[in-house]
Amino acid sequence: MSSRNPIIAVTGSSGAGTSTTTDAFEHIFRTLGITSVNVEGDSFHRFSRQEMDLEKRKAREDGTNISYFGDKANDFDALERLFKGYSETGKGRMRRYLHTFDEAVPYNQMPGTFTPWEELGEGTDILFYEGLHGGVVTEKNDVAQYVDLLIGMVPIVNLEWIQKIIRDTNQRGHSREAVTHSIVRSMDDYINFITPQFSRTHVNFQRVPTVDTSNPFSAKAIPSLDESFVVIRFRESENIDFPFYLSMIDGAFMSRVNTLVVPGGKMGLAMELILTPLIKELMVKKQQANQQLDWMSDL
Numbered sequence: 001m002s003s004r005n006p007i008i009a010v011t012g013s014s015g016a017g018t019s020t021t022t023d024a025f026e027h028i029f030r031t032l033g034i035t036s037v038n039v040e041g042d043s044f045h046r047f048s049r050q051e052m053d054l055e056k057r058k059a060r061e062d063g064t065n066i067s068y069f070g071d072k073a074n075d076f077d078a079l080e081r082l083f084k085g086y087s088e089t090g091k092g093r094m095r096r097y098l099h100t101f102d103e104a105v106p107y108n109q110m111p112g113t114f115t116p117w118e119e120l121g122e123g124t125d126i127l128f129y130e131g132l133h134g135g136v137v138t139e140k141n142d143v144a145q146y147v148d149l150l151i152g153m154v155p156i157v158n159l160e161w162i163q164k165i166i167r168d169t170n171q172r173g174h175s176r177e178a179v180t181h182s183i184v185r186s187m188d189d190y191i192n193f194i195t196p197q198f199s200r201t202h203v204n205f206q207r208v209p210t211v212d213t214s215n216p217f218s219a220k221a222i223p224s225l226d227e228s229f230v231v232i233r234f235r236e237s238e239n240i241d242f243p244f245y246l247s248m249i250d251g252a253f254m255s256r257v258n259t260l261v262v263p264g265g266k267m268g269l270a271m272e273l274i275l276t277p278l279i280k281e282l283m284v285k286k287q288q289a290n291q292q293l294d295w296m297s298d299l
């Protein structure tokens, strides 16, 4: 963790809504006049889509498994190096994994490929990560240690699978069967790499539908915000102003001493009310750290 070069990470499974959440964070950054550098977790995949198809075929032949959720298909060393380097210097290297034609055409590349690595960070206030592994810890890596604010996007799994199936079929050109197989193939890595992160997060946002999602593999549409509630869990609740949130968010209630529940339609408001003061606090600490450094360099 670094006061001078803070890192915010939004972590969640594939289809959880981490990319969508970026809009909410960018709105807060604009409001606070913060310059962020945005890093997509998929850029730390080890393989292009074509190479990954080959790796999946090899895994099937030798009776093993590989998924986008685990360390076989993701370079956690590179991710930890980025977080460590940015926290120390405010600089690093990033690239993008291009999922769709819309994303790929501006780079004159095909979907499923990586853009070249590029330098990042010069003149930025915050590194903002969204992806699968913002809080990952393994025997070899500890990415979470460098994150100043770790947020979990964790819809209940039936809803998460519906969101992934609808998106991957409509926007990424995958068949419903291929996405379903991807979900099944990912289960071991989901348990070993993805879900442990949500016990480390400062805040989890868990969208829970109020409509039937019993068979996610037959769903034709994603339940809307108004067809859901959002369960918001705070890791440390001592300094959280719950009375303020309850007064500001119509329909909000407490389900536990550290858990606020809001109507799905109030998710955006709740995120802004909750995250803005946390991000402001990071910026105050950043300013204090830089003032202290300036003072010491004048000695």
Ligand SMILES: Nc1ncnc2c1ncn2[C@@H]1O[C@H](COP(=O)(O)OP(=O)(O)O)[C@@H](O)[C@H]1O
Residues within 6 Å of the ligand: 012, 013, 014, 015, 016, 017, 018, 019, 020, 021, 163, 164, 166, 167, 207, 222, 223, 224, 225
């Ligand atoms: N709060 C939400 N309400 C409705 N749909 C959502 C919500 N969050 C995400 N989605 C939809 O779910 C799909 C996956 O979201 P996305 O942000 O791409 O997930 P991720 O980046 O975590 O894989 C997208 O089609 C997106 O529009």
Ligand SMILES: O=C(COP(=O)(O)O)[C@H](O)[C@H](O)COP(=O)(O)O
Residues within 6 Å of the ligand: 013, 014, 015, 019, 042, 045, 049, 068, 069, 097, 099, 112, 131, 132, 172
């Ligand atoms: O599992 C994920 C994580 O990304 P996200 O969190 O955006 O779902 C994607 O499916 C892979 O990046 C491969 O992408 P593709 O299947 O398009 O090759």
